Amino acid sequence: MTIYVDANEVPLRKSGQIRLYDESGFAGMRAAGQLTAQCLDRVGELVKPGVTTQELDDFIFQFALDNGSIAATLNYRGYTHSSCISLNHVVCHGIPGGKALKDGDILNIDVTLIVDGWHGDSSRMYVAGNSKRAAERLIDVTYESLMRGISAALPGNTTGDIGHAIQAYAEGQRCSVVRDFCGHGLGQLFHDEPNILHYGRPGEGVELRPGMLFTIEPMINLGRPHVKVLSDGWTAVTRDRSLSAQFEHSVGITESGCEIFTTSPSGLHKPVFA
Ligand code: MF3
Ligand code: CO
Ligand code: CO
Numbered sequence: 528m529t530i531y532v533d534a535n536e537v538p539l540r541k542s543g544q545i546r547l548y549d550e551s552g553f554a555g556m557r558a559a560g561q562l563t564a565q566c567l568d569r570v571g572e573l574v575k576p577g578v579t580t581q582e583l584d585d586f587i588f589q590f591a592l593d594n595g596s597i598a599a600t601l602n603y604r605g606y607t608h609s610s611c612i613s614l615n616h617v618v619c620h621g622i623p624g625g626k627a628l629k630d631g632d633i634l635n636i637d638v639t640l641i642v643d644g645w646h647g648d649s650s651r652m653y654v655a656g657n658s659k660r661a662a663e664r665l666i667d668v669t670y671e672s673l674m675r676g677i678s679a680a681l682p683g684n685t686t687g688d689i690g691h692a693i694q695a696y697a698e699g700q701r702c703s704v705v706r707d708f709c710g711h712g713l714g715q716l717f718h719d720e721p722n723i724l725h726y727g728r729p730g731e732g733v734e735l736r737p738g739m740l741f742t743i744e745p746m747i748n749l750g751r752p753h754v755k756v757l758s759d760g761w762t763a764v765t766r767d768r769s770l771s772a773q774f775e776h777s778v779g780i781t782e783s784g785c786e787i788f789t790t791s792p793s794g795l796h797k798p799v800f801a
Contacts, residue, residue, distance in 0.1 A: 529545060529721075529733050529734065530543075530544045530545065531544070531545045531546075531547050531736055532544045532545070532546055532547065533546075533547060533549075534546035534547060534548045534549070534552060534714065534715070534738075535549065539715055539716065540716075541716065541718075541719060541720065542720075543720060544720065545712065545720050545721055545733065545736075545739060546712070546714060546719065546720075546738075546739075546740075547736060547737070547738030547739060548714055548738050548739075548740055548779070549738065552645075552714060552715075552738070552740065552779075553779050553786065555642070555643055555644070555645035555714075555715075556645050556646075556647065556714065556740060556777065556779060556788045557788055558642045558643065558645065558647075559596075559640060559641065559642040559643075559645040559646055559647030559777075559788070560647035560649070560777050560787075560788025560789040560790075561647070561788070561789075561792065562594055562596055562640050562642050562647060563638050563639065563640045563647035563648065563649045563777075563789055564647070564649060564789045564790060564791050564792060565792055566587060566590045566591070566638050566640060567636060567638060567649060567650075567651050567789075567791065567795075568791055568792065568793050568795050569586070569590060570583055570586055570587055570590070570610075570636055570638075571636075571651075571653055571795055573586055574628065574634070574636075574653040574654070574655055575628065575655055575656065576627070576628050576629055576630045576632075576655050576656045577627050577628065578627065578628050578655075579623075579624070579625050579626060579627050579628070580612040580614070580621070580623040580624055580626060580628070580634070581623045581624055581625055583610070583612060583623065583636065584608050584609050584610050584612065584623035587609040587610045587636075587638055588601075588609040591609060591640055594640075595642070596640045596641055596642050597640070597641055598610065598638065598639060598640060598641075599639035599640070599641050599646055599648070599717045600639060603717065606622075606761065608622060608623050609638070610623060610636055610637060610638045611623075611635075611636075611637040611650075611761075612634055612635070612636050612637075613634060613635040613637070613762075613763075613771070613773070614626075614628075614632055614633070614634045615632060615633060615634075615770055615771075616764050616765045616768045616769060616770060616771060617635075617762055617763065617764050617771065618705055618707075618708070618746050618748070618754050618763040618764060618765060618771040618773070619635070619637070619705075619708055619746055619763050619773060620756075620761040620762060620763050621634075621635075621761075621762055622759060622761055622762060628655035628656075629655065629656075630655060630656035630657060631654075631655065631656060631657060631658060631659055631662070632654070632655040632656075633652060633653070633654050633655075633658065633662045633665075633666065633770065633772065634652070634653050634654075634655070635650050635651070635652055635653075635772065635773045635774075636650060636651060636653060637649075637650035637773070637775060638650070639717060644715050645714065645715065646713045646714065646715070646716070646717050646777070647777055647788060647789055648713055648717070648742050648744075648775060648777050648789070649775050649776055649777060649789035650744065650773055650774060650775040651774055651775075651791075651795075651796065651797065652666045652669065652670070652772050652773070652774060652797060652798060653798060654666075654798050658798070658800060661749060661770065662770055662772075663798075663800045664700075665702065665747065665748075665749050665770050665771075665772045666772050666797060666798060667797075668696075668697060668700045668702050668747060668772075669697075669702075669745060669746075669747040669772035669773060669774055670774050670796070670797045671696060672693045672696050672697045672704075672725075672745045672747055672774075673693070673743060673744070673745055673774040673775070673776065675692040675693060675696045676689045676690070676692050676693040676725065676743045676745060677689075677743055677776060677778060677785060677787065678692065679691070679692040680735060680743065680778055680780060680784075680785040681735065681780070681784055681785060682735055682736060682737050682780055682781070682782065682783075682784075683734070683735065684734075684735050685729075685730055685731060685732045685733060685734050685735060686721055686722075686723055686724065686727070686731070686732030686733045686735070687724075687727040687728050687729060687730055687731030687732035688727075688729050688730065688732075688735075689723060689724075689725075689727075689743060690723070690724040690725055690726045690727030690728075690731075690732070691726070691727050691728055691729050693725045693726065693743075693745045694725065694726040694727065697745070697747050702747045702748060702749060703747070703748045703750065703751055703752035704725050704726045704745060704746070704747060704748075704752055705725070705745075705746035705747070705748060705752050705754055705771070706724075706725075706726060706752055707754050707763065708744075708746060708754075708763070709722045709723055709724050709725060709744075710722070710723030710724075710725070710741055710742040710743045710744045710775070711723060711741060711742055712739070712740060712741045713740055713741060713742060713777060714740040719741075721733045721741065723741050723742065723743055723744075725743075725744075725745040725746070735780050736780060737780050737781055737782050738779075738780065739779065739780040740777070740778070740779045740780075741777075741778065742775055742776065742777050742778070743775065743776060743778060744773060744774070744775030744776075745773065745774070746771055746772070746773040747771070747772055747773070748765050748769050748770070748771045749769045749770045749771075750765060750767040750768075750769025750770075751765070751766065751767050751769065753765070753766040753767070754766060774797070775789075776788070776789045776790075777789050
């Protein structure tokens, strides 16, 4: 049975219950979400062949500090970077490092900035130099998958409605949905209840209620859905080495629909292709 609790009345730790936040929570999420979105806008200016993913992470580290924030991933479960940067066949949790971007690389940059205790978690795809047609199609399908999932995020719907909207669209485009990672509740915690699966059946899962805060972050592959985690303990790659893409927004369920906290202030929500 799902138990919903007033976020103001329970201790700040994972309890298996679903927290419902009030207007002050939504205000906190707006501030955190907007700073994260601005960070993703700015780091995009640096993405080009020759730049290393460590340089991108360094920018994000400094951007957070300059804005009175800190990245939630820094020292999270032993992770030591301010972002995850996932190239080409890396599905998620790519660790920034000294490898330089090459022309045609596609990458996901995933950032969570904490502002006054609130977590704004978002990721987008970027292209270094000139993109290839197959990569462009995957990026477009993945972005549309996220937005269809968000369209199903309505009070009275369920988490299964979100997953179904994503899966039906992505598979209809001959792509596959990664099963091993999911979206998550967030707010004053980084990863909270409920899990938001990116596949599923209508009406399954947990009912969505006003005040719920969570991410939707589908990972979509051009090939098969299966992933493996490399020996570094973080980097998840497609088993068939096919290209993978991801977009993520942090959202809140309102009385009438859903508010997106991490919308780009400059309209840079996805790469533009020639
Ligand atoms: N930002 C990721 C998410 O969307 C989580 C990264 S956790 C890390 O949930 F430790 F890998 F950084
Ligand atoms: Co997330
Ligand atoms: Co994220």
